[in-house]
Amino acid sequence: MFFPSKFPTLATTIFSKMSAMAAEYGAVNLSQGFPDFRPPEELLSCIQRHINTHSHQYAPMPGLPALRQAIAEMHRRTHDTLIDPDTEITITAGATQALFALIATVVYPGDEVVVLAPSYDSYAPAVELMGGRIVEIPLNPDFSLPTFEIAKVISPKTRLLIVNNPHNPTGKVLTPVEMHFLENIANENPHLIFLFDEVYQHIVFDGFQHLTALSYPELRKRAACVYSFGKSLNATGWKIGYIVANEHLTREIRKIHQYEVFAVNSFMQAALAEYLPDFDPFALVAQLQAARDYLLAQLADTRFKPIPSQGSYFQLYDYSEISELDDIHFTEWLVKEVGVALIPISVFYKNPPKNQRLVRFCFAKRNETLQLAAQRLKNL
Incomplete structure (x- = not known):
């Protein structure tokens, strides 16, 4: 055949x-990109308890309510952002599935998607599978945002701009000036949607601060942000992540998500919900x-x-x-x-x-x- x-x-x-x-x-x-050391022992103890007591049946399609509530509280504690756990958070089978679900939701044949190179390798295949066209913009030699080039390339055909912060592979963290530039781009282009890959949100060094798109009103209106427990908890093999977006965008993402995986590992979600309030x-x-x-x-x-x-x-x-x-x-x-x-x-x-x-x-x-x-x- x-x-x-x-x-x-x-x-x-x-x-x-x-x-x-x-x-x-x-x-x-x-x-x-995986650690060769173990996740936190307290988390492993949570998992063991839930293996023995959990019902081991399907979790709700968007994710366990207790885990979504724990995620919302973690973002309030770590980034001072307020998220509705019922309408704005979806638990996914890792960050890669979250990225695919968002791209499948918003990209149509003929749409242009701007990526900032060097860029994570899963973006382009998902865009091309949806019939979109990648527009690659190289970062500056110091890996800062090429603001003039980004502003120049945005057109009515541009559906999505993908931003990775902190950045893989360079380790670069966006500055307040760069985030305000992206917010101005959002304000000037109401047709444009943003995908922020923030899987390394907690891993920032030397006094630098991770600035989440969820803290910027104009970005919050039209951005989806993707996260990974694998990266945050040294457990990449678990493949559990989540995506945060406004209520309308979340509703559409979940339509795709339910037919990709429907729901994610239930007892791991329960263990994470128990552990996150103590996560440092x-x-x-x-x-x-x-x-x-x-x-x-x-x-x-x-x-x-x-x-x-x-x-x-x-x-x-x-x-x-x-x-x-x-x-x-x-x-x-x-x-x-x-x-x-x-x-x-x-x-x-x-x-x-x-x-x-x-x-x-x-x-x-x-x-x-x-x-x-x-x-x-x-x-x-």
Whole structure:
């Protein structure tokens, strides 16, 4: 039986490829964005209790009311934002499903969707599957917003603008000036919808502050914000996230969500609802900032040059003093010959900048993991 591929040029993601190569060559895996340490023990205890007592049947389609209430309270506590748990929060099977549900809800054939490159790799396939067209705008050399270029490219055909904050892969955090610029764009373009990927909302370093779109009235009117418990709680394999949007947009998102997954793991939702009132994001930040600083110290005497990371799991390094190979060939060589798996930055672009030699390290690892990787890299 023959049918045409919807993605004839799409291959396995670079994350799967590099993790597979790391396993094959016995490399230290700093490529895919997952921790190698456990979630909070208190949360694991909550899960054990609910495994033994929960009914293990379908949760309500939007998510357990207790979890949605706990999420609303967490946002009030951490970001001073008020969210209606009944009409504005939907529990999803990870952030990726939330991203797809929003894109499937708002993007129609012929619509243009603006992405800011380098950008997370799941945005474009979802847009293209809906018949939309990606308009890629490169971030500035320091990875700040290219405000002139964004304003210039917005047209009546532009349906959606996707913003990732804190940013993967660069670790950049948007400033108040940049957020006000986006709010002005919203005010000037009433047809435009925003998707804010805020999965690293709690993971911000060095006194920087994560500014959520939910705090800006004009963005709040027409934005959907996506979050991940996997990132917030060091448990990426659980695949539980949520999406926050105004009541009208949430109603339409749920129409898609109910036919994608209907409902998400019920006993995990119950455990999260019990745990969240005691969740301290500052402990998470302290742990990850210590890991970032440890990596920086370990590589300080090498020819890898760090690009400051203000948040997320990731630290970029410039390797131009080490090799003239492009980043894909360089990372493949590193896995095979040095025994360290990293991610090339060019894969986050449709049209990568020429002569850019950057690689992404995931530092959400134990010190011994980072130390072993650094030992292997110090001779380069």
